[in-house]
Amino acid sequence: MSSATASRKVLTDRINRIEVSATMAITAEALKLKAQGIDLADFGAGEPHFSTPQHIKDAAIEAINSNFTRYTAVAGIPQVRQAIVDRHASDFKTNYTPEECVFSAGGKLAIFNAAEVLIDHGDEVIIPTPFWVSYKDIVEFVGGKCVFVETSEADNFRVTKEMIEAAITPKTKAIILNFPSNPSGAILPKEDLFDIIRLCHERGIYALLDECYVYLAFDGDIYSGASLTECKEHIIVLGSLSKTYAMTGWRAGFALGPKQIIGAMSKLQSQSTSNTSSIVQRASIAALASSQECVAVMREDYIKLRDRVLEGFKTIPGLTCTVPQGAFYVYPNIKNFLGKGGINTASEMAAKLLSEAHIVTVPGEPFGTKEHIRLSYAVSADVIDKGIERLRTFLGNLK
């Protein structure tokens, strides 16, 4: 090897700025234990335990059988973009056109593409804590700087216009909001959400609204920040079919926003994935354009599962938890157990829960808080009961 080759570094600075997604890392660890035949109570993965509804699967099979298997327009066929904007218009009274919509291989890619086209080196992005793990890495990968705004658990992780206003600087380019929240399940009251979006609009800041759990809000009122159509110029909706229709493996997501931004995201996509699978596009039309009864059925089940977990937590002295109002996560506070049994951090707690109690959880640190663990309750009632039993025994024995 010549000395010139030896001194040339292999990996870019930007790939070294980010970590493997914490949730994917824990899933990999859990898979190893499962492969050894260990029976896990698995609350790790953030995905529905339901099967994809049959009419969606049928549409995909029909697409294959009718040879709808070629490249399509990069941003998605007109019919899938029409189905997305129609669904959004009917549910949230928005007025997007198909040209203001790009269909991507998952909501995560839509977020990534939005960050790529909007965030330049040194731009600041405001992110309330706790936050979904990928925001930090995506923003840092594209060269932006995260400005975290701490919220209070006592106030149900609420973020207000005043809190955001205090974090704005001349370098602020965007804010990322995610309600219902992964990891806490919290929802921002509509007026708070609208106040923040109005503030963004006034200041020329882009509101990136990650609404991937928008249909999994439990208290009746399902709303999107994009309903504030007068602020449309600064709103980008980042949506996903993954959780709404139990389609995580299909990779179906989208963005709605100003034509210039959507056009740039499509241009970027034209040089990376090109179109999302043609088959998935057809299946997505079936999901979006037919009865939404399946979504309501799944939502009802999540509410029951949430209540079951919270009832279980009540039987564990020292464990406290806010009541999630959506998504399918609980984010209990474990501070009363830190310092016991050689466990000093949430990461150590998650590691011990996995290795000793065979419970899969995700520690709070990658979500930006130090005293929590996240459990996904998109599992069967049996898994919840088994997991609670193990958690009670493990935490009860900590000294």
Ligand SMILES: Cc1ncc(COP(=O)(O)O)c(C=O)c1O
């Ligand atoms: C808050 C949030 N946003 C976006 C996504 C991305 O979902 P997908 O890429 O499966 O559409 C997830 C997935 O876990 C999520 O929890």
